Amino acid sequence: MQTNELESIVDSARQAFARAAAPADLENAKALFLGKSGRITELMKGMAALSVDEKKSRGAAINLAKQAIEAALNGRRQALADRELDAQLKAEALDVSLPGRLREPGSVHPVSLTLERIERIFASMGFDVADGPEIESDWHSFTSLNNPPNHPARSMQDTFYVDINGDDGIPYNLRPHTSPMQVRYAHQHIKKHAGKPTMPEIRVIAPGRTYRVDSDATHSPMFHQCEGLWLGENVSFKDLKVVFTDFCRTFFESDDLALRFRPSFFPFTEPSAEIDIQFQTGPLAGRWLEVAGSGQVHPTVVGNMGLDPERYIGFAFGMGPDRLTMLRYGVNDLRLFFDGDIRFLSQFR
Numbered sequence: 001m002q003t004n005e006l007e008s009i010v011d012s013a014r015q016a017f018a019r020a021a022a023p024a025d026l027e028n029a030k031a032l033f034l035g036k037s038g039r040i041t042e043l044m045k046g047m048a049a050l051s052v053d054e055k056k057s058r059g060a061a062i063n064l065a066k067q068a069i070e071a072a073l074n075g076r077r078q079a080l081a082d083r084e085l086d087a088q089l090k091a092e093a094l095d096v097s098l099p100g101r102l103r104e105p106g107s108v109h110p111v112s113l114t115l116e117r118i119e120r121i122f123a124s125m126g127f128d129v130a131d132g133p134e135i136e137s138d139w140h141s142f143t144s145l146n147n148p149p150n151h152p153a154r155s156m157q158d159t160f161y162v163d164i165n166g167d168d169g170i171p172y173n174l175r176p177h178t179s180p181m182q183v184r185y186a187h188q189h190i191k192k193h194a195g196k197p198t199m200p201e202i203r204v205i206a207p208g209r210t211y212r213v214d215s216d217a218t219h220s221p222m223f224h225q226c227e228g229l230w231l232g233e234n235v236s237f238k239d240l241k242v243v244f245t246d247f248c249r250t251f252f253e254s255d256d257l258a259l260r261f262r263p264s265f266f267p268f269t270e271p272s273a274e275i276d277i278q279f280q281t282g283p284l285a286g287r288w289l290e291v292a293g294s295g296q297v298h299p300t301v302v303g304n305m306g307l308d309p310e311r312y313i314g315f316a317f318g319m320g321p322d323r324l325t326m327l328r329y330g331v332n333d334l335r336l337f338f339d340g341d342i343r344f345l346s347q348f349r
């Protein structure tokens, strides 16, 4: 048996190891040479028939070949392991020079901006700001406001109902307007001043969410309203005109804004008026735009507040902050306010 043959085995082992692209391939290649029936193992087995001297020199030569193969194997093992580690490091590499991910600051929702604005303006005119429940009793939403029992506003086509009955056996509703706050707030006010010689005038606004079965470009099933109520012994329609005109001109920052009180009907006010505004300049100039319902609080409602209608008189109004926001910023689709699209909302930052 020639050293040549051993060299060629070592050579082909080196080549086989070099071809192994993954550790598993390498182990398979190893078996071909060092495994139970590998070529080196076979050579060892073949020595049984040799003489003692031959065994010595032959054994030494085979051992050298075996060591060479093992060295090649270990070298390749290391190379494959290095390569794997390299790939892993590369995959997990952190580029510390990349710019960080920006966290954009949030911003106040445009309708909230309007509500804050409304509150600030009315607060400056001595109005309290009150908050009320969005799930209301039938009495507060309708009956206390002088709605007859079969008033269409009560219908399921207009008002959302909750699956829970109130004490009167009638399901609670998602308030379709903020007007229930008139009676609620009056009750709180009376309680607060009970026993005192005089009761201060009621002067309050109540902004908040309201709900109606309605949905298109200018109606959303959830929308906002802001109720206003000024009740005293000597509060007249004239005061309503002054207060609301002042509010609109301040809100829109326009002194030549025109207002129109157009006769209308609400069960809870008499007389009643829709309030329209007209810009003198800008893209909406010349058009009358409805912004609120209003009127002198109906004596029946004053009575339901627990006050004497012969003594207390005043006005109420209900306006739409969503509408005011659309007019102020020139937004033409109400639904944009409630889609939660950051591309729209970030423009109000």
Ligand code: PHE
Residues within 6 Å of the ligand: 176, 177, 178, 179, 266, 269, 272, 292, 293, 294, 295, 316, 317, 318, 319
């Ligand atoms: N609640 C009425 C509406 O939703 C608005 C209104 C409020 C009218 C107060 C008069 C007085 O349309």
